[in-house]
Each structure stands twice: as structure tokens, then as C-alpha cells.
Amino acid sequence: MVSNNMQTSLSKLMSKILRHSPEKFGLLLDSVDGSCAVADLLDVLRAQTKWSELSVSDMEEVVERCEKQRFEIIGDRIRARYGHSHDKVSYPSGVPPMVLYHGTNVQAAPKILNQGLHRMQRQYVHLSEGLHFATLAGKRRGELIILSIDTAKALSAGIKFYYAGNEVWLADTVPAEFCSLYEAGGANRSESATD
Structure with a gap:
């Protein structure tokens, strides 16, 4: 479990990656729903020195505790719910x-x-x-x-x-x-x- 300050920092980084610049981190998002495999995002995050020991449960905690509910995990995939500045994500x-x-x-x-x-x-x-x-x-x-x-x-x-x-x-x-x-x-x- 990460501290509140660390959760805020991780949430900001996840937003940057999933909402704004996945390509800068070598991450490819699904062109329809803007999602990627949880494991792929975890690999990208762990490549950052500060997050080398990050676990899936740490990411899940950030998703669950994010006050604005910016992220969602469905099965083994994760995405930012809204606010993307890359390919337009479609919603029902x-x-x-x-x-x-x-x-x-x-x-x-x-x-x-x-x-x-x-x-x-x-x-x-x-x-x-x-x-x-x-x-x-x-x-x-x-x-x-x-x-x-x-x-x-x-x-x-x-x-x-x-x-x-x-x-x-x-x-x-x-x-x-x-x-x-x-x-x-x-x-x-x-x-x-x-x-």
C-alpha cells in the first residue's frame, strides 16, 4: 500500500500516460476504448525509477481511491474514463x-x-x-x-x-x-x- 502523497503522484502519472501521452511512454492504447492491458501499464510504470517496486494492487488502490474516478479496470484492462487528448474514445x-x-x-x-x-x-x-x-x-x-x-x-x-x-x-x-x-x-x- 502506498501513502496518500504517493497515490496522488501515481494518479497524476497514470493520467499523463493514459490520458495525454501514451506514445511517449511506449504504450499503445486501444483505438476504440482507450484501454491497455493492466500488465502493460504496470511495466511502463515500473520502468520509472520511483515506481520500480509498484504492484498491481497499488494501481488498483489508486483506481479505487481516486476521488474523481478517473480510471476504470475491466477484467485485465485499464483506461482513463475521460479527458483524453489523443485518439477520441467512444462511449455509449x-x-x-x-x-x-x-x-x-x-x-x-x-x-x-x-x-x-x-x-x-x-x-x-x-x-x-x-x-x-x-x-x-x-x-x-x-x-x-x-x-x-x-x-x-x-x-x-x-x-x-x-x-x-x-x-x-x-x-x-x-x-x-x-x-x-x-x-x-x-x-x-x-x-x-x-x-
């Missing part, structure tokens, strides 16, 4: 809860409310079923603002949502008309930067 489309949430900051919120959510340098827009993950994602970007997404209206307008697991949903884009400010204990409201 589905029907999300009637409301999803997106964490952002006070600077970005007016633009989103006018222009909608766009994936920017990511493969997808990230949304969550609950406030916990939206808060985790949004608070690292500055003063937190939570937006709610009316998925029922978005679905009827043809917007597709993809389930990435662990309460995380993805979309290619979410037009502004389906985004509103979330207000705890009150009604959601749409605003624009011109209000």
Missing part, C-alpha cells in the same frame, strides 16, 4: 438524468450562458449527475459557479449524451439555451452576459 450514448451539472468559474459562466458549452481542447464537454464532481472540476478553475443542464430539452433537440461511468456524462456540445445557473435551494435561472 444514453439518456441521462433530467438535470446534469457543470462546474466552471465566474469568468467563464457568462460566456457559457451566451454561447453554450464547448469541448475546447478536450474530446467532450464533461457533465455530472451530482454536485460533488461538478464542484471538484469547477473549483480548480477559480471562484466556483455551478451550471445546470436541462437534458430533457437538450435530448428532444437532438443533443447526444454519452455515459462515461461513475456519474459522469459527456456531450460534444451543449447549446446555451439548455444551460442555467444553479442556485442551491432555489430555482435555476438562465442569464446572459447582457442581463
